[in-house]
Amino acid sequence: MKIAVFSARPYDRRFLDEANQHADAAHSFEFLYFDASLDIHTAALAQDCEAVCVFVNDRLDAPVLHALHALGVRAILLRCAGFNNVDLATAADLGFFVARVPAYSPEAVAEHALALVMTLNRQTHRAYNRVREGNFMLDGLLGRTLYGKTVGIVGTGKIGLATARIFKGMGCTVLGHDPYPSPAFESIGESVPLDELLARADIVSLHCPLTPDTHHLINDVSLAGMKAGAMLVNTSRGGLVDTQAVIRALKSRHLGHLAIDVYEQESVLFFQDRSGEIIDDDTFQRLMTFPNVLVTGHQGFFTVEALQEISGITLRNLGDFATGNTCPNLVTAA
Ligand code: NAI
Numbered sequence: 479m480k481i482a483v484f485s486a487r488p489y490d491r492r493f494l495d496e497a498n499q500h501a502d503a504a505h506s507f508e509f510l511y512f513d514a515s516l517d518i519h520t521a522a523l524a525q526d527c528e529a530v531c532v533f534v535n536d537r538l539d540a541p542v543l544h545a546l547h548a549l550g551v552r553a554i555l556l557r558c559a560g561f562n563n564v565d566l567a568t569a570a571d572l573g574f575f576v577a578r579v580p581a582y583s584p585e586a587v588a589e590h591a592l593a594l595v596m597t598l599n600r601q602t603h604r605a606y607n608r609v610r611e612g613n614f615m616l617d618g619l620l621g622r623t624l625y626g627k628t629v630g631i632v633g634t635g636k637i638g639l640a641t642a643r644i645f646k647g648m649g650c651t652v653l654g655h656d657p658y659p660s661p662a663f664e665s666i667g668e669s670v671p672l673d674e675l676l677a678r679a680d681i682v683s684l685h686c687p688l689t690p691d692t693h694h695l696i697n698d699v700s701l702a703g704m705k706a707g708a709m710l711v712n713t714s715r716g717g718l719v720d721t722q723a724v725i726r727a728l729k730s731r732h733l734g735h736l737a738i739d740v741y742e743q744e745s746v747l748f749f750q751d752r753s754g755e756i757i758d759d760d761t762f763q764r765l766m767t768f769p770n771v772l773v774t775g776h777q778g779f780f781t782v783e784a785l786q787e788i789s790g791i792t793l794r795n796l797g798d799f800a801t802g803n804t805c806p807n808l809v810t811a812a
Contacts, residue, residue, distance in 0.1 A: 479505070479506065479507055479508065479528050479529065479796075479800060480508045480510060480526055480527040480528060480529075481507055481508070481509050481510065481527055481528070481529045481530065481531050481555070481796065482510050482512060482523055482524035482527040482529070482530045482531070482551075483509050483510065483511045483512065483530075483531040484512050484514060484515055484516040484520065484523075484530060484531070484532050484533070484536050485512075485513075485514070485515045485516070485532065485533040485535065485536055485749065486511035486512055486513060487513075487749065489780075489785060490511070490533075490557070490785075491509075491511050493785040493786060493788070493789040494509055494531075494789045494792070494793075495509070496786075496789065497786070497789035497790050497792070497793045498793060500790075501793045501797070505796070505797055505800050505801075507793070507796060509531070510523075510527065515533075515535055515536050515537070515745070516530065516532050516536035516537060516538065516542060517536075517537045517542060518537075518541050518542050518545060521542050521545040521546055521549070522545070522549070524546055524549050524551050525549055526549075526550075527549070527550075527551055528550065528551060528552055528553060529551060529552065529553035529554070529555055529575075529796065529799065530546060530551055530553070530554055530555070531555040531557060531792060532554065532555070532556060532557065532563075533556075533557050533558055533749075534558050534560060534563065534776065535563070535744065535745035535748065535749065536563060537563060537745075538554060538563055538564040538565060538569070539565050539568075540565050540568040543565060543568045543569055543572055543574065544568070544572070547572045547574070551574075552573070552574060552575060552799075553574065553575040553576075553577075553796070553799045554569065554574055554575070554576045554577070555577055555792050555795055555796060555799075556576070556577065556578040556579065556809070557579060557788050557789075557792055558578065558579060558779070558788075559578060559579060559580055559581065559582070560578075560687060560688065560715060561576070561578055561809045562687070562688045562689070562715065562717070564576060564809070566809065566810065566811035566812075567811045569811070570810065570811045575799045575805070575808070576808065576809045576810070577795035577798070577799070577805050577807045577808050577809065578795075578807055578809050579787070579788050579791045579792060579795075579807065580807055581636050582779065582784045582787035582788045582791065583779075583781060583783050583784035583787055584636035584637040584639070584640045585640045586778065586779055586780070586781040586783065586784040587637045587640075587641075587685075587713050587778035587779060588637055588640035588641040588643075588644055589644070590713055590739060590774070590777065590778040590780075591641050591683050591685075591711050591713045591737075591739075591778070592641070592644050592645075594711055594713070594737035594738075594739065594772055594774065595624070595681060595683075595709065595711060595737060597737075597772055598709065598735050598737050598770070598772045599621040599622060599624065599709070599735070600619070600621040601618065601619040601620075601621065603772070604618065604619065605619055618769075622680075624645075624648055624649075624650060624681075625648060625649040625650070626649060626650070626651075627650050627651070627680040627681065628650065628651045628652075628653060628678050628679050628680050628681075629642075629645040629650045629651070629652050629653070629679060629680065629681045629682075629683065630653045630654070630655070630675035630676065630678065630679030630681070630682045630683070631645075631652060631653065631654045631655070631663075631667070631683055631685060632654075632655050632656075632672065632675065632682065632683070632684045632685060632686055632695070633655075633656055633684065633685035633686030633687070633714065634654040634655075634656040634659060634660050634663040634669075634685070635656070635660065635685065635686075637685045637713075637714075638654065638656070638663075638683075638685035638686075639660060639662055639663060639666070641683055641685060642654060642663060642666045642667055643666060645681075646666050646667065650681075651667070651668075652666055652667030652668070653667055653668055653669075653670050653674075653675045653678060653679055654666075654667050654668070654669050654670070654675070655669065655670060655671065655672045655675045656669070656686070672695075672700075673700075673703055676700055676703045676704045676705075677703055677704070677705060678705070679704070679705065679708060680705060680708055680709065681708065681709045681711060682704060682708060682709070682710050682711065683711040683712075683713070684696070684710075684711065684712045684713070684714045684718050684719070685713070685714050686714060686718065687714070687715065688714070688715035688716075688717045688718055692717075692718055693717050693718070694717070694718070694719070694720040694723075695718050695719075696710065696712075696718060696719040696720060696723070696724065697720040697723045698720070698723045698726065698727075701723055701724065701726075701727040701732065701733060702727075702732070704727075704732070704733065706732055706734070707732075707734035708733065708734055708735075709734055709735035709736070709737065710724070710733060710735070710736050710737070711737045711738070712737070712738045712739065712740055713738075713739040713740065713778045714740060715740050716738070716740040716741040716742035716743070716744050717742050719738070719742065721741070721742055721743075721761050721762075721765070722761065724736060724765075725761070725764055725765065728768050728770065728771065734770065735770045735771070735772075736765075736768070736770065736771045736772070737771075737772045737773075738771075738772075738773050738774075739773075739774045739775075739776055739777060739778045740776055740778075741762065741765075741773070743759055743761070743762065744775075744776060746759070747759065747762065747775070748775040748776045749775065749776065791807065795807050
């Protein structure tokens with residue numbers, strides 16, 4: 479069976495090939511790797527393939543799904559947990575098998591959220607450059623002791639829970655908000671309504687999925703409800719945050735720090751080398767001018783362990799598609 483792998487970076491090839499070598503010999507999978515992301519212009523690359531394997535910024539809207547279906551593609555393998563980039567209703571109408579990787583090292587993303595908080599709080603990114611230039615002044619590097627601070631976790635699922643455990647271990651008070659609170663969270667922190675979490679937390683970390691309900695969950699009103707000087711961390715999905723509202727809150731000095739691994743318009747920027755180009759996105763460029771903003775390019779998942787799990791589970795999902803076995807990781811329209 480041939481599978482067109484879109485948005486394929488060298489590390490995707492390495493880990494998928496390794497998993498394929500260990501796969502059940504009964505299935506022979508041939509991966510065709512494409513650097514291009516999937517959209518209506520690149521869908522034709524999946525010619526002769528029964529499946530496509532995609533990542534967060536590949537676009538599987540109705541026109542793309544119809545184009546893939548016309549080519550004979552019948553399965554969509556997501557190398558990620560989120561599936562907000564797939565038109566599931568159209569996929570169901572066309573009879574697509576859609577499977578994802580629901581969990582892969584939640585700790586990898588939680589640890590990245592911690593890395594962002596620690597970097598921004600203690601300015602280690604600036605200290606690194608400063609010391610290399612022979613400047614040992616401490617001015618501008620002043621941080622806050624995190625011990626005893628209050629951290630609000632929005633979405634106490636797998637990643638939120640792992641993040642909550644880390645901050646609890648650091649001696650922070652942990653608050654959580656989730657419409658379906660996990661019992662495991664109750665032993666770590668206190669479940670509170672969102673407005674109370676925003677009002678009490680020194681650090682707010684977002685770990686809920688992007689849905690129509692959570693789109694721009696962080697907006698002018700919710701930002702105004704946050705503690706003055708607080709830090710906002712988003713390692714979940716860019717669309718949770720209204721970036722223009724965040725810029726207003728940074729300019730008014732109400733929002734103290736912003737750390738993001740995801741950005742609403744990231745699909746035209748992230749996972750590409752744009753260093754020699756002019757970036758047209760003025761909103762992103764405005765964010766870059768703030769000394770109290772830290773951006774990474776969607777690398778929360780990026781550990782050896784997580785990539786091994788993603789590839790292994792993707793191969794198992796493919797095996798279920800090939801054999802017709804029940805796949806535990808199917809994604810269906812609500
Ligand atoms: P999960 O499904 O285990 O947990 C999500 C939680 O959010 C659930 O408990 C759900 O009830 C809750 N939730 C839903 N609506 C909510 C709302 N309105 N307010 C508060 N909570 C709400 O998902 P998991 O594995 O923890 O992943 C969370 C998100 O992290 C994913 O949706 C994905 O967007 C993002 N992610 C980011 C990665 C990165 O590399 N930066 C990698 C993997 C996931």
